[in-house]
Amino acid sequence: MREGTRVSRSTHIWNELKRSRTAYLFLAPFMICFIVFIVVPVFTAALLSFTSFNSIQPPKFVGLLNFKIMLTRDSVLMKYVIPNTFKFAVFVGPIGYAMQFLLAWLISQLPKRLKKVYVMAIYTPSIAGGVLISTVWVVLFSGDRLGYLNNALINLGLISQPIAWTQSASYLLGIMIFVTIWGSMGVGFLSLFAGLQNVDPTLYEAGKIDGIKNKLQELWYITLPSMKPQMLFAAVMSIVGALNAGQIGVQLSGQNPTPNYAGQLIQNHIDDYGFIRYELGYATALTFMLLVAAYSFTRLTWLVLGNEDDN
Secondary structure (H helix, E strand, C coil): CHHHHHHHHHHHHHHHHHHCHHHHHHHHHHHHHHHHHHHHHHHHHHHHCCEECCCCCCCEECCCHHHHHHHHCCHHHHHHHHHHHHHHHHHHHHHHHHHHHHHHHHHHCCCHHHHHHHHHHHHHHHHCHHHHHHHHHHHHCCCCCCCHHHHHHHHCCCCCCCCCHHHCCCCHHHHHHHHHHHCCCCHHHHHHHHHHHCCCHHHHHHHHHHCCCCHHHHHHHHHHHHCHHHHHHHHHHHHHHHHHCCHHHHHHHCCCCCHHHCCCCHHHHHHHHHHHCCCHHHHHHHHHHHHHHHHHHHHHHHHHHCCCCCC
């Protein structure tokens, strides 16, 4: 009976595959790319995190040594990288997300002709982020008298000597947070704006009948519940962007490691060990821990903003 059941089940599965072969054919390109570029690299990284590998000699299995070094011997990670990354993520993630929603909501209240202009003006910096950093922010925060900020402060009599803004441990992280938030109006902002435009107008009419009196009540009782998918997407993008940031400190200071590790984030630490020291086993272990952290925060976001069926 069991063999007959197995045969009939296998036959049923095979018939379903044959019947849906067109659908699987269309899914095949995505699945192949997903396996090759996502599943295989993640699986390989998980394996390499338990090895000592310098990219020249074959990987040597070392067990949990990389993770022990991470927790007990890597003083730079514990003293600078994790605190910097936490501060950076706490400010850039929630504040950037709140600003994305606030600007999207304010623009949605404008006349139709002005919406496109403001959306393009706010979205553009996220496209040309690297170019703007090198052409605007580096010049603005330049450490000599020709830097725009130093020149303005000296002319106002607020300082007598120029300040090396991006070379100072006191200012670098704050500048990184400011510049990143300024340029964070990317796809998350666009998704929130699109969600605001797609809220059913009849809901607002029904809300007025039910006693909603102002825009804030509309926002709380109608708008936010109607655009949870877009809010979830934008929140996930903010989390991933905050945890994966790293180039901003190197671009501003011109150094990796950043001066006195003041702007050293987890991504900088990974690049330092992976592409400067060529300790790829340890760098992969750091990457794997970053992946775990990103997944954990993403799941938390799903629990808060996702639907019950999605959780």
